[in-house]
Amino acid sequence: MTTFAGLSQTDLYALAGAALFVIGLYGLITRPHLLHKVLALNISSGGVFLVLVGIARRVPGPVPDPLPHAMVLTGIVVTVSSTAFALALAKSIYTETGHAVLEPDDLEETGEVSRG
Amino acid sequence: MSVIDVVSVLLLVAGTFFFLAGSTGVLRFPDVYTRLHALTKADNLGLGFFVIGLSLRADSWVVVVKMVLIWALVIVAGATAGHLVAEAARTSGVVPWRKPR
Amino acid sequence: MKLILVGIASALLLSIIVGLSRVERGPTPADRMLAAQLFGTTGVAILLLLAEAMETPALRDVALVFALLAAMAAVAFVKRAWHPGPGESEKGERP
Amino acid sequence: MTLTSWIFDIVLVGTLVWLAVRVLAEVKLFKSVVLYIAFGLLVALAWVRLAAPDIALAEAAIGAGITGALLLDAAGHMRGRSQPYASASDEPSAGGDMDA
Numbered sequence: 382m383t384t385f386a387g388l389s390q391t392d393l394y395a396l397a398g399a400a401l402f403v404i405g406l407y408g409l410i411t412r413p414h415l416l417h418k419v420l421a422l423n424i425s426s427g428g429v430f431l432v433l434v435g436i437a438r439r440v441p442g443p444v445p446d447p448l449p450h451a452m453v454l455t456g457i458v459v460t461v462s463s464t465a466f467a468l469a470l471a472k473s474i475y476t477e478t479g480h481a482v483l484e485p486d487d488l489e490e491t492g493e494v495s496r497g
Numbered sequence: 498m499s500v501i502d503v504v505s506v507l508l509l510v511a512g513t514f515f516f517l518a519g520s521t522g523v524l525r526f527p528d529v530y531t532r533l534h535a536l537t538k539a540d541n542l543g544l545g546f547f548v549i550g551l552s553l554r555a556d557s558w559v560v561v562v563k564m565v566l567i568w569a570l571v572i573v574a575g576a577t578a579g580h581l582v583a584e585a586a587r588t589s590g591v592v593p594w595r596k597p598r
Numbered sequence: 599m600k601l602i603l604v605g606i607a608s609a610l611l612l613s614i615i616v617g618l619s620r621v622e623r624g625p626t627p628a629d630r631m632l633a634a635q636l637f638g639t640t641g642v643a644i645l646l647l648l649a650e651a652m653e654t655p656a657l658r659d660v661a662l663v664f665a666l667l668a669a670m671a672a673v674a675f676v677k678r679a680w681h682p683g684p685g686e687s688e689k690g691e692r693p
Numbered sequence: 694m695t696l697t698s699w700i701f702d703i704v705l706v707g708t709l710v711w712l713a714v715r716v717l718a719e720v721k722l723f724k725s726v727v728l729y730i731a732f733g734l735l736v737a738l739a740w741v742r743l744a745a746p747d748i749a750l751a752e753a754a755i756g757a758g759i760t761g762a763l764l765l766d767a768a769g770h771m772r773g774r775s776q777p778y779a780s781a782s783d784e785p786s787a788g789g790d791m792d793a
Contacts (some may be wrong), residue, residue: 390702394743397706401713408717416722416767420729423760424713427736434743445744453748461755468767475771506602509647513609516640520613523620523636529628532620536632540639547643551650563658564646571642571665578635578672585676586628604697611704614735618712621727630727637734648741656746660737660753667758671730674762679723679769 391438398431415471415481419464426460501553508550515543528594529586537579541572603651610644631675638668702742709735722771726764733757 405425409418430453437449475481522535548568552561617640620633642661649657712732719725733756740749 393702393706394739397709400710404713412717420716420725434745438743450745450748454751457751457756461760464760465763468763472767472770481771502599509606513606516610516613520617523617529626532632536636544639544643547646551646554650567662567665571639574665574669578669581672581676582628582631585680591626601697604701608697608701615708627723630724634727634730637731641734654746657741660746660749663750663753667753670758671761674765679765
């Protein structure tokens with residue numbers, strides 16, 4: 382494994398994974414549209430997978446650690462299933478209410494948020 | 498580097514040229530139909546050059562057959578997808594570009 | 599030799615990045631989808647190159663899946679995502 | 694080998710992060726979805742670089758393929774722009790609240 386300025390290839394991808402997780406989390410909180418929230422969740426899960434596969438490369442020897450690989454494979458499948466479920470929910474919310482944007486009024490109606 | 502290596506690298510460079518030409522066409526052409534033309538033709542030709550160039554360096558016939566099958570699948574899928582997208586564009590009323598006089 | 603293969607793969611990656619600007623400014627949705635098709639074909643080429651450079655034959659199978667994926671995205675786009683606009687001909691299939 | 698692989702890796706990682714920002718900063722739904730499909734393809738390339746072809750296969754088949762098809766379906770179902778705190782009309786007013 383070659384290093385470049387004290388940084389190995391694995392570190393580069395793990396750092397990118399951390400950045401992707403932060404970007405996805407920020408998007409999940411700030412974007413109001415439901416489809417954007419689903420996309421943000423997918424992006425941050427991709428960041429977590431990058432960090433996990435980066436950890437798998439840290440064992441000595443050419444063959445990476447198989448345990449994080451198995452976890453990432455399971456995680457990809459779970460992410461796809463939860464994405465499909467979330468999209469089905471968002472579609473029925475759109476059909477019911479005519480929009481798919483989480484507004485403050487929606488929260489107020491259910492009594493979750495009380496202003497003042 | 499042996500002669501085979503030199504020929505292989507030349508073929509790979511030719512394939513890269515066609516890929517770059519395809520990207521340039523997708524960027525520069527004026528409407529959907531001409532962009533589809535650049536995409537499906539130039540890129541599939543470039544992939545063909547790649548397959549030939551990598552086949553010269555392959556170890557066994559199995560690898561060569563597999564790469565040729567991948568190329569065939571890309572050609573068939575590209576033609577189908579191009580036809581679908583072009584027909585959807587025509588149905589939804591995208592007017593083909595004409596050279597302004 | 600590996601250096602040349604990875605260098606060509608980097609050139610193809612740059613070609614993908616250049617193609618991203620068509621996603622940014624394509625007037626119709628078809629233009630954006632077409633750029634995704636471009637990424638599929640270029641990804642197949644990058645994977646074939648890396649399979650030779652990294653001596654991992656399994657990457658050719660990944661290339662096969664990439665080729666299939668581009669066609670699937672195009673079919674999903676035409677059948678489900680692209681409806682004609684309100685001012686245009688109303689021939690699309692709304693469920 | 695080393696310098697060209699580093700160039701490849703750095704370009705790939707930079708494009709991944711930039712694409713993630715673009716996906717979330719985009720106002721048009723369909724554009725976001727297409728950018729996410731491109732993101733999925735590049736993530737599959739990242740698995741390849743990390744010597745995990747099995748994960749690359751799974752990601753390309755279900756991560757990018759099926760998720761892309763599902764997202765295209767949903768974006769066609771609720772079309773238009775994602776305006777923050779506005780009704781679901783298709784008025785073309787850019788309302789992004791994240792500048793990037």
